[in-house]
Amino acid sequence: MNAVYLCLTLLLTFEGVAFGTTFTFINRCDFPVWPGILSGAGSPALETTGFELSVSGSRTVSAPSGWSGRFWGRSGCSFDGTGRGSCSTGDCGSGEVECNGGGAAPPATLVEFTLGKGSSKDFYDVSLVDGYNLPMIVEGTGGSGACESTGCVTDLNRKCPEELRAGGGVACKSACEAFGSPEYCCSGEYNSPSSCKPSLYSQIFKAACPRSYSYAYDDATSTFTCTGADYTITFCPNSPSIKSARGTASTPATPTNNNPGSLLSGTNPPIPVQQTSYAANWLADLAFSGSRRNQPLTSVLLAFGFVATSSILLSFRQHL
Structure with missing residues (x-):
């Protein structure tokens, strides 16, 4: 009996280790980026909830099987020697480098993950439903299945419609955030795929970033799957076209x-x-x-x- 119990314990331990996932964050922007991490309900907090990525910097964070949550990039941040401060975009409201359970203030480009357990698939997407602040791309390695890359590599801040511009051009709001109506937010009587349809504004996002979520029910072309992969999340993959969040944004x-x-x-x-x-x-x-x-x-x-x-x-x- 003791031998059986020991074998079961070892199998469970091995499963947790073997099917863990690593996320590697890379900053190719010409300015620092502060990634933020928010674990979903029922998922454990990861080893960090926020950190600084210097220009050309990288960092790897591990997540257990079954984990779900989201990542995003904060820009225009200023923190003092004690780690206290705030960010111009994507701020998580904690007043610290670590987000400590706080989510991104919109507008912000989001990466969302639900990791599988064992041989189950991972599900992932890049969402512009809460607006856009930084270009990013997600790439899987070492996995099986489709494992397609996704993201938004276009600098939408340079072409954001005037009525959606935020912070003098450092971010681009969603129509829901800008106007707050149920039709744009897919809320109230519009809270279903049949009643909430793409708007002209969400189509702007979709035309620029075909693989990203442009509104709440944009599932068919925006959700991707892979099994047993590790993932790389790159900010500003086309760095020569991206301007600093502290710089002057181009006028539309x-x-x-x-x-x-x-x-x-x-x-x-x-x-x-x-x-x-x-x-x-x-x-x-x-x-x-x-x-x-x-x-x-x-x-x-x-x-x-x-x-x-x-x-x-x-x-x-x-x-x-």
């Missing part, structure tokens, strides 16, 4: 269509034409610049499709 183009009125899009609330035309011009610019960077053709076609749709609807309303 001026809207070219200022006709009065509003645009109704499905179940979404009316969007003033000035906002709509701005978003349409943003999409057109994204499509043009994206084609030069050889972004996926589907993103470019999607962008032009929404521009054409917006123009047709506006023309139709003007003749009513």
